[in-house]
Amino acid sequence: MIAAPAVVLFDLDGVLAHYDHAARLRVLAGRSDADADAVARALFESGLERDADLGLHDARGQVDEFARRLGRPVSLADCVDARRASMRADADVLALARRVARQAQVAILTNNNLLLRDHLAAICPPLFPLFEGRVFCSAQFRLAKPDPAIFLHCLGQLGATPAQALFVDDKAENAEGARRAGLRAQHYTGLPALRAWLRECGFADA
Template identity: 40%
Template sequence: MRIDLLLLDVDGVLVQYQRMQRVLHLAQALDVPAASVQAALYESGLETAHDSGALDATAYLARLGQQLGRTVDARTWIAARQAASHPQDAVLQRLEHLQVPLAVLTNNGALMVQALPSLLPALFPTLNDRVFCSADFGLRKPQPAVFQRVLEVLQVAPARTLFVDDLFANVRGARAAGLHAETVRDGRGLGKVLKHYAVR
């Protein structure tokens, strides 16, 4: 088989994400209790609304600021996301010399597109204009339609696409959309998958 695109998840594949580190970083940067940040982001439904595309970046940051009684700008948000996102160097090293085109699909809001170049500088500018978030389509993995929409934009056939994610539910959704898909959580696992599909 020929693979024309390697589609990658972010959290759990390209980076190890620790949500509480993000909460604590924001709390310290804004001088508010961590419990207030936790409640504003997750218990209020704000993060879900941003991830689904119901709130764009400007509205999301404004609402977050209102709930915390602070001004929250994109730079502060990105810095907190960076503090909580630890690049998986072994995975990135496997990707560094691949000839197959790369793209990203992540269940996140629009701010993640702005954040990724600072989170994963080794993959840019290669990934410029090839980062897709659930908010772009109002769809989330594992819905098969979100994979179909990404591939329509990139003009790549599902049967020529390999998707990797740390969650099997998302792998199953990709397979339902006609993609090749495998579970990957580290560099060794990625290496095995690339070898199996003869991706170079």
């Protein structure tokens, strides 16, 4: 018999929030007086963001290394503001998560860095207080989705087993990684399908 869901893990960008990459580049370019292409090379093409997402830099270290690679001064506040400009909470999915939270713990599991995790309340305030204390990222585990191990580490923090957990992600390969770890998972393609799936899993109010 499958256990009733005790935890529902949500991906961040592409599920709970919309992400605008160009907006992030524009803010960082404006703050550093560099062009957007230079920002993209220093933060993304150089591999810095990927390394930070894998826990090789803490928030301060990521900012300092970005400034060094860009050759321009950049502050932590600049990076937080840029991420804030790039994110917009999906009000409908967030409302659904609130209904789910009446029956189960809800948490975020995202392939992201410590800068985002540590400052998410300022970056995307509508996600709080719902996800307070339950934002988990690849950097803290030094593992990334779709590796099945990251789901097990995350659930260990929440005191749940894979059989008690659901996972939602906009990338099919990440949903499959969760299934390999023993979770029930949904590849997010839109709100109607997600709502129907959650009802099938026992959330009558979804």
